[in-house]
Amino acid sequence: MNQELFDKGLKIRREVLGDAYVDNSLKNASAFAQDMQELVTQYCWGEVWSRPGLERSQRSLVNIAMLTALNRNHELATHVRGAIRNGVTPEQIKEVLLQTAIYVGVPAALESFRVAGKAIAETQMEEAAPTA
Template sequence: MADQRYQQGMQVRRAVLGDAHVDRAQANTTEIDADFQQFITEVAWGSVWTRAGLSRPRRSLLTIAMLAALGHHDELAMHLRATANTGVSREEVKETLLQVAVYAGVPAANAAFAVAKRVFAEIDAGAHGGTEGGS
């Protein structure tokens, strides 16, 4: 069962974050984080992102909102880049970050808008920074 969740998780992880990001993450895996990489692939990607209860775009927007609210800017940038793969528009990102301003605070949203402006400018300029960052 865990192996099946890992395989399903890896498929979703690649679909959302892109092969280049996942290949880099795997290539950079060491003894210290190998169990963590296994865990996030099985649990986050294989057990949660594969569930039918929410669409992939909704999961993406929820993830963006939570990362913005918590101030996890590297992960936020990674998931903003992933919107190209999840079907989330920039307009939806903007509206999500406005929700963050109301429910998590203006400073959190201000920082998240700054990350979004930087990431989208890099994408528009053709910078292929991938989806570096965390998981």
């Protein structure tokens, strides 16, 4: 493992997905899955998400489209929340999902609208909740 890339990726992963989500993912990874968590953190977040070619909001929108095409709803909800943290608006998410309906299919987009709508509502409720 490249510790520098892992640390860089961990920082970005926390900024996009939040400490609670990342802590939960790392803490609950089995011994079997631990290497996968390290790979995701190092390469997805440390290598790719840190590249200068796209803004984080753009990367979030690309991920939403790809996850819709792949019907990966758990990851979609996670990346919708991350997209909002990256400054993406619900309107932009809606437009990406409408675009995916044409190119990857209406059933996938309908399910993604359901998942994204729930994730957006939950994120808005969390943001509106008073802090202790």
